Amino acid sequence: MPKITYIEHTGTARTVDADNGATVMETAIKNNIPGIEAECGGACACATCHVYVDEAWRAKVGEPSPMEEDMLDFGFDVRENSRLSCQIVVSDELDGLVVTTPERQA
Amino acid sequence: MTETIKTDCLIIGAGPVGLFAVFELGLLDIKAHLVDILDKVGGQCAELYPEKPIYDIPALPKVTAQALIDQLMEQIKPFNPTFHLNEMVESIEKIGEPAFRVKTNGGKTFETKVVVIAAGGGSFQPKRPPIPGIEAYEKQSVHYSVRKMDEFTGKRVLIVGGGDSALDWTLNLVPLASRLTLLHRRDAFRAAPDSVNKMRALVAEKKMDFVLGQATSVEGENGVMRAVNVKTEKGEAVRIEADAMLPFFGLTMKLGPIADWGLNLHEELVPVETAAYETSEPGIFAIGDINTYPGKLKLILSGFHEAALMSRKASHYVFPDKKLVFQYTTSSTSLQKKLGVA
Numbered sequence: 069m070p071k072i073t074y075i076e077h078t079g080t081a082r083t084v085d086a087d088n089g090a091t092v093m094e095t096a097i098k099n100n101i102p103g104i105e106a107e108c109g110g111a112c113a114c115a116t117c118h119v120y121v122d123e124a125w126r127a128k129v130g131e132p133s134p135m136e137e138d139m140l141d142f143g144f145d146v147r148e149n150s151r152l153s154c155q156i157v158v159s160d161e162l163d164g165l166v167v168t169t170p171e172r173q174a
Numbered sequence: 175m176t177e178t179i180k181t182d183c184l185i186i187g188a189g190p191v192g193l194f195a196v197f198e199l200g201l202l203d204i205k206a207h208l209v210d211i212l213d214k215v216g217g218q219c220a221e222l223y224p225e226k227p228i229y230d231i232p233a234l235p236k237v238t239a240q241a242l243i244d245q246l247m248e249q250i251k252p253f254n255p256t257f258h259l260n261e262m263v264e265s266i267e268k269i270g271e272p273a274f275r276v277k278t279n280g281g282k283t284f285e286t287k288v289v290v291i292a293a294g295g296g297s298f299q300p301k302r303p304p305i306p307g308i309e310a311y312e313k314q315s316v317h318y319s320v321r322k323m324d325e326f327t328g329k330r331v332l333i334v335g336g337g338d339s340a341l342d343w344t345l346n347l348v349p350l351a352s353r354l355t356l357l358h359r360r361d362a363f364r365a366a367p368d369s370v371n372k373m374r375a376l377v378a379e380k381k382m383d384f385v386l387g388q389a390t391s392v393e394g395e396n397g398v399m400r401a402v403n404v405k406t407e408k409g410e411a412v413r414i415e416a417d418a419m420l421p422f423f424g425l426t427m428k429l430g431p432i433a434d435w436g437l438n439l440h441e442e443l444v445p446v447e448t449a450a451y452e453t454s455e456p457g458i459f460a461i462g463d464i465n466t467y468p469g470k471l472k473l474i475l476s477g478f479h480e481a482a483l484m485s486r487k488a489s490h491y492v493f494p495d496k497k498l499v500f501q502y503t504t505s506s507t508s509l510q511k512k513l514g515v516a
Contacts, residue, residue, distance in 0.1 A: 107295065107427060113223040114426075138364045141336050142424040144304040146359055146388065172304070 070163035074101045074119075077171045086158040092167060093117040093154035103169030110154040112136060115143040116173040117153040122166035129156055129165070144170050177282060181207045182492045184276050184286040185255075186263050189217020191462030191477030192292035193246040198485040199290075200253030201509055204492050207286075208255055209278055211262040211297045216243035218294055221425065232475060242474075252514045258282060262297055266435045272457025272491055288488045291444060291453070291460040292477070295427035303334060303421040305389050315399035316392075316419045320347075325418075328352050332402055332414055334389060335422035341365035343420060344373055348382050355383040355414055357404060385412065392419070432464075440466055450487030451480045457491055459484045 072095055073083045086095040096104040096117070105116035112135060121129045126149055132140060136155050140146050153167065183199055185192045188210035196206050214220050219239035227236045234242070261280035266289060269275050276284040300318035302308060308316055320326075320343055331351040333344050336358040342365075344356050356373065363370045376382045387406035393413075394400040401415045429442045438445055438454040443466035446453055451461050461484050462477035470476070489498055503509045510516030 108218070108222050111223040111226045113226065115424075116426075134362070137360065137362065141359060141364065142301060 070158050070160055070165070072158065072162070073164075073166045074103070075166065075168040076103050077169060088159055090158050091154050092119065092156040092158060092165070093152070095158060096153060101169075103173070104153060105173045106154060112139055112152060112155055115139045115141075115152060118143040118146070118170055118173060119151055119153045119167040120147060120170065121149045121151050121156075122168070123149065125162070125165050125167075128161060144172050179207060179282065179284045181205060181284060181286045183207070183288050183290060183488060184209065184263075184274075184284050185290045185292055186210075187217060187292040187294055187462070187464075188212075188215040188257060188259070189292060189294050189462065190219055190242060190246055190474050191294070191481060192217070192290070193243070193250055194478050195290055195292060195461060195481040195484065196250040196253050196255045197246075198482045199488060200250065200255075201503070201512060202485050202489040202498070203512070204485065204488060205253070206255050206290075207258060207284060209258045209261050209263050209276075211260070211299075213260050215247065215257060215259070216240065218427075219243050221298060228474070230473065230475065252512065262430065264431050266458070268455070272455075274457065287457065287492050289458045290484060290488070291432065291458065291464055292462045292481075293432060294463045296432065296442070296464070297428060297430040298425040299428045299430065300421075301423040301426045303389060303423050305392055308392055310397055311392055311394060311399050311419070312397075314397045315394065315417065316421065318421065320420065323347065323350060326350050329417040330415055331355070332357060332389075332416040332419045333422070334358070334419065336360070336363040336365060337422055337424070338365045338369065339422040340420075341369035341373055343422070344382070345369060345376075348376055353383070355385055355416065357385045357387060357389060357402075357414070359386070359388050360407070361386055385414065387412065389419075389421075449483065451484045452487060459488065 069085045071083050072086045073081055075081045084099040093106050107116040108114040136152050140150055182204045183206045185195055185206050185208045188208045199206050220243055224240035227238055261278040264279050265277045267275045274286050274289050326347050327350045330353045331347055332355045333340050334357045348354050377384045387404045389402050390405050391403045401413050404412045406412055444453055444460040444464055446460050446465045446467055448467050452459050461480040463472045501509050507516045
């Protein structure tokens with residue numbers, strides 16, 4: 069089972085088990101990870117599940133789609149490694165993934 | 175100008191659940207007015223995810239959110255509800271047993287026997303950009319909408335965003351502003367390509383500026399802005415002198431004035447009992463995502479069920495002497511007459 073580590077902007081880290089095929093957002097909600105709101109429920113229709121992908125994982129996670137980029141315009145403090153966690157699907161490839169949540173979502 | 179509208183029922187929120195409430199109330203002869211802060215009906219379905227399919231509406235294996243709203247509008251047509259869009263309910267005052275005076279920010283006053291809060295996640299409001307201390311400038315220098323274009327005549331205006339609102343106001347205000355700058359975090363836009371081309375032409379003619387980057391802080395004093403500091407795409411710090419900033423960062427849901435209506439609240443939700451989804455205030459109901467009770471599921475189908483049960487209790491208030499007879503639309507000619515099919 070892949071593991072994902074969520075780091076809050078304050079530095080607190082939590083590592084949880086994730087199911088293959090679930091999104092990084094769903095995994096966060098299931099595990100009560102603070103800092104991810106997912107107002108729209110995973111439809112790529114808001115920007116409240118915004119995370120920063122750890123530099124070491126950026127290549128594996130990949131770049132946002134144009135639609136996701138459009139949504140990221142509404143994000144808080146968007147950076148080069150910004151992604152919407154509802155658009156990152158967990159797989160064995162991503163076992164050990166580290167993401168950081170922004171100071172606030174919206 | 176204050177106009178007072180008398181009605182049996184006022185529904186706050188014109189999302190799927192508010193719309194279906196019109197149907198259930200209509201079958202019981204209760205006429206409804208609906209107030210919604212958006213400029214269109216459909217709530218989150220229309221605003222957040224119109225093109226996304228929904229798979230858990232009974233008997234509709236797959237329906238887009240906008241199609242669901244369109245179908246609901248068709249379904250409630252016989253009951254001819256009145257919509258008050260672009261308006262937010264600001265206050266509810268008890269004036270009878272039950273009866274309420276409801277006021278909107280658009281200056282309308284309603285006198286209604288019952289109130290149905292179908293406000294979903296609250297009201298959609300412009301998203302505040304992530305700039306520390308921006309609140310202090312919101313009255314005088316930072317505007318989330320344009321009410322009077324004249325206000326910007328001769329001013330240095332900074333518009334932030336890449337959607338249609340940002341581009342449309344850029345094009346509209348270039349002739350009025352003494353200098354206009356558009357700020358967006360990347361060189362791709364959500365706005366209509368035609369507007370983007372027009373904007374680029376204006377930049378080429380040096381009639382306005384376009385800056386790639388994100389605002390980091392506002393300079394000024396006593397709520398009056400002097401300049402905005404920007405981190406450009408390349409990481410450089412740039413200072414843009416501006417008298418006014420118009421950020422267009424989309425909408426977010428806020429509980430809004432519901433918190434001031436004297437109702438019990440629990441974690442930004444309105445607790446209700448489950449026989450009629452009535453709040454702590456008799457005559458005020460809450461249905462759909464805005465309510466909470468043991469076992470609550472935030473599903474559209476749950477909201478539909480809540481609308482049906484709410485309507486029967488609402489009928490007791492609106493028509494205290496009328497005895498309700500349970501009827502099916504399939505077989506009742508009286509219901510079919512109301513639907514215009516008999």
